[in-house]
Amino acid sequence: MPLETKPVTVNLGPQHPSTHGVFRMRVTFDGEEIVDVEPVFGYLHRGSEKLAEERTYSQIVTLTDRMDYVSSMLNNQAYTLAVEKLCDIVPSPRGVWLRMIASELQRIASHFVATGFLLQDLGALGTPLIYCMRERENILDLFEMLCGARITNSYLRPGGVFMDAPDVFWPALDRSLGDIEKSIDEIEEYLSGNEIIFSRTKGTAVLSSESLVNASITGPMLRASGVDWDLRHRNPYDFYSEVTFKRILHTASDNYARYWVRVQEMRESLKIISQCIKNIEPGPVRPSFDDVPRLVRPEPGDSYAAIEGSKGELGFYLVSDGGISPYRMHVRAPSLINLTLLREMLVGELFGDLFVIFGSVDLNMGEVDR
Amino acid sequence: MSNLLAENMLWRNIYCNVSKSSSDCIDMGYSFGIIPSGFEWLAFILSAISLIGLVINGVLGGVIVLIWGERRLFGRFQNRTGPNRWGPYGILTPVADAIKTMFKEDILPKDADRLLYNLAPIMVVVPVLIVFSVIPFGFGSYVVDLNVGILFVLAITSISSLSVLTAGWSSGNRIAILSALRSVALLISYEIPMGLAVIGVIMLSGSLSLGSIVESQQIPYILVQPLGFFVFFLAAMAEMARAPFDLTEAESELAAGHLNDYSSMKFALFFLGEFMAELATAAIVTTLFLGGWKGPDFIPTEFWFGAKLVFVLFIIVWFRMTLPRLRVDQVLQFAWKGLFELTMINIITTAIFIFIWPEPGLKELLILALINWPVAIISIWGVSKILGTKQYENIESLKNENAYPYSFKTLPSEFYHQKGERGGD
Numbered sequence: 001m002p003l004e005t006k007p008v009t010v011n012l013g014p015q016h017p018s019t020h021g022v023f024r025m026r027v028t029f030d031g032e033e034i035v036d037v038e039p040v041f042g043y044l045h046r047g048s049e050k051l052a053e054e055r056t057y058s059q060i061v062t063l064t065d066r067m068d069y070v071s072s073m074l075n076n077q078a079y080t081l082a083v084e085k086l087c088d089i090v091p092s093p094r095g096v097w098l099r100m101i102a103s104e105l106q107r108i109a110s111h112f113v114a115t116g117f118l119l120q121d122l123g124a125l126g127t128p129l130i131y132c133m134r135e136r137e138n139i140l141d142l143f144e145m146l147c148g149a150r151i152t153n154s155y156l157r158p159g160g161v162f163m164d165a166p167d168v169f170w171p172a173l174d175r176s177l178g179d180i181e182k183s184i185d186e187i188e189e190y191l192s193g194n195e196i197i198f199s200r201t202k203g204t205a206v207l208s209s210e211s212l213v214n215a216s217i218t219g220p221m222l223r224a225s226g227v228d229w230d231l232r233h234r235n236p237y238d239f240y241s242e243v244t245f246k247r248i249l250h251t252a253s254d255n256y257a258r259y260w261v262r263v264q265e266m267r268e269s270l271k272i273i274s275q276c277i278k279n280i281e282p283g284p285v286r287p288s289f290d291d292v293p294r295l296v297r298p299e300p301g302d303s304y305a306a307i308e309g310s311k312g313e314l315g316f317y318l319v320s321d322g323g324i325s326p327y328r329m330h331v332r333a334p335s336l337i338n339l340t341l342l343r344e345m346l347v348g349e350l351f352g353d354l355f356v357i358f359g360s361v362d363l364n365m366g367e368v369d370r
Numbered sequence: 371m372s373n374l375l376a377e378n379m380l381w382r383n384i385y386c387n388v389s390k391s392s393s394d395c396i397d398m399g400y401s402f403g404i405i406p407s408g409f410e411w412l413a414f415i416l417s418a419i420s421l422i423g424l425v426i427n428g429v430l431g432g433v434i435v436l437i438w439g440e441r442r443l444f445g446r447f448q449n450r451t452g453p454n455r456w457g458p459y460g461i462l463t464p465v466a467d468a469i470k471t472m473f474k475e476d477i478l479p480k481d482a483d484r485l486l487y488n489l490a491p492i493m494v495v496v497p498v499l500i501v502f503s504v505i506p507f508g509f510g511s512y513v514v515d516l517n518v519g520i521l522f523v524l525a526i527t528s529i530s531s532l533s534v535l536t537a538g539w540s541s542g543n544r545i546a547i548l549s550a551l552r553s554v555a556l557l558i559s560y561e562i563p564m565g566l567a568v569i570g571v572i573m574l575s576g577s578l579s580l581g582s583i584v585e586s587q588q589i590p591y592i593l594v595q596p597l598g599f600f601v602f603f604l605a606a607m608a609e610m611a612r613a614p615f616d617l618t619e620a621e622s623e624l625a626a627g628h629l630n631d632y633s634s635m636k637f638a639l640f641f642l643g644e645f646m647a648e649l650a651t652a653a654i655v656t657t658l659f660l661g662g663w664k665g666p667d668f669i670p671t672e673f674w675f676g677a678k679l680v681f682v683l684f685i686i687v688w689f690r691m692t693l694p695r696l697r698v699d700q701v702l703q704f705a706w707k708g709l710f711e712l713t714m715i716n717i718i719t720t721a722i723f724i725f726i727w728p729e730p731g732l733k734e735l736l737i738l739a740l741i742n743w744p745v746a747i748i749s750i751w752g753v754s755k756i757l758g759t760k761q762y763e764n765i766e767s768l769k770n771e772n773a774y775p776y777s778f779k780t781l782p783s784e785f786y787h788q789k790g791e792r793g794g795d
Contacts, residue, residue: 010544018622029548032698121622123695125613130448196614196694199759351548352697355622 021365068367073106076156081305082316095160110310160286201255219312225253231308379510389413481542493533494643508672531557549627559705564605566713584662652682
């Protein structure tokens, strides 16, 4: 007599330990195999876009910190670029260089978190995660020197940064760069030399570059499929046209490729930082308050500025009606948009890989729900 | 009775100190018992209970030290201090944990099968405790020396997996059921290589009794049976669901698997059972492959056993700290395609050896070690080549800056908007 089997629907999240926040999935399993996925999100919705309509342009910087809370500097950067575009602000060079240093450091920190959580999702019980977090601590210490805050920095302002780096920052930065490079070597050795990691991640959740482009997915996920799309190179903002760096591509478009791209990008970020240190010159870090007052009233109009965030194209769309606060602010959140193909990635894979694939998107619930 | 007294020193020390005028004891020079003659049955029951109590409390004490030690090591591996608040060096942390767990609310899920739900935690702890009854802790100190000791151990340890099945099934929780099914899959797959890995040891020692196996080890069998040790160790790790085979309570997938709905003392029993299984595994590995209580004479034999036990436990913890988890299909593949073949190679080489030298002495064992180590290294290397994941073909070209296989330009243009059509600025 043949056994009668039927698929089982399981609710995972929002209180599951590895949903990277408060994500929820209704997953249907046939044995261990995933048959269907229904993502549910919105548990961390704080209405940041609506709140922005009630605040002045310089106050909104603090809101952007809370969106993607593991890469707040990058959020600050995208927002300030949009405001500069809207108000025709010419930023001061030293401020821009500092901004680039800060945002590249933040990119490294964010990639460390992504890599650490890959290993955590693979079941490595915290040790690699803590090693990655230790390196992130280095970077957060640097941020503390820069602006006094570690996570919700609000360091960047339209026109530059709000405070020059203290003298102790530069030697500390030099020291940290060496430390970070060493730990990237360690992490890479662990990633590429470990058979379990390799066999778990190779060939899982493969997406074609066509489907990635059609779903407007950007960032390391897209570059892991071989599409050379990096906004720092395609559409240089700040002084990215004056630094040289390698665009990291991989062709496999599986979980391993995504993490390989992230680990290699950290090295490129280090290179960019050392070039920034060479190029930076003394001067004001932001335009004077005569040029850029605290309360800017841009002309009616709109602006869209996008940067290559740690997770993909991070864009801010601002509409001004001439008042002191934007009429509308919209965020193109890469975390949310990169989740578009979640179902395609998960269906047909095994339960053990579910959270690894989910984590390979490198999403942040603060940014998904905003 | 006299035979038992002569061989089992642990039993003799307890019994002869309880019973005053047993003739066997007087023969052996004991004269200060408490219970007078005519009450040998009472002395027997009392000393049996105290022997059982001694072993159980010893194991529980060992578990407390193990929990503390594992967490301290956990901390050291992760650049942390680990628990250090309760007692010196945090040694009382497991006690604090136990007290905390006891005062939690005991939850019974609505859909739970009440009888099985309550039975499962007991089924975890009892078999593991029974395992310790046959393990020789030192020269002449054991509870019983069964003549089928190793078979008994293999049979009893399987019950632990049954308890995981019971727990997962009776919780009425879908995630717990997944965990239960994984546990059964692991049991079926790893019981076979585990049993086969022991065969080499049994052939060399010519006995199934754990005591005789230890006594027959002129050199530790890890030197003679590297493949057997390798397979047995990994299979035992899988059997007790430790990393990298911790599929049943995979924290990042199943939250806690079969433990999801358990709380309070029932959870504590599961926790206890898990750590006791670790202790039992280390004890069996020590007994079978590391020479058990054998060691230079100037230190008591129990100490040698303990030292080897701690060493094996350290390796188990080390595995757990560093290695990620295998996927369920890979775990099963590893058992059937990897470990099974390795045990077969081991059995064949050992069988040929026993055929040539039926009663091996030290010199013959060293010859076998010289043969077995290259065989082990070559066969493990071969299996890893066959089962290992292939590297990407063009990984070297990817490291070169100018050799991108695809680029933005090579994709068909219809995947991109024309420049004028893009929104924004």
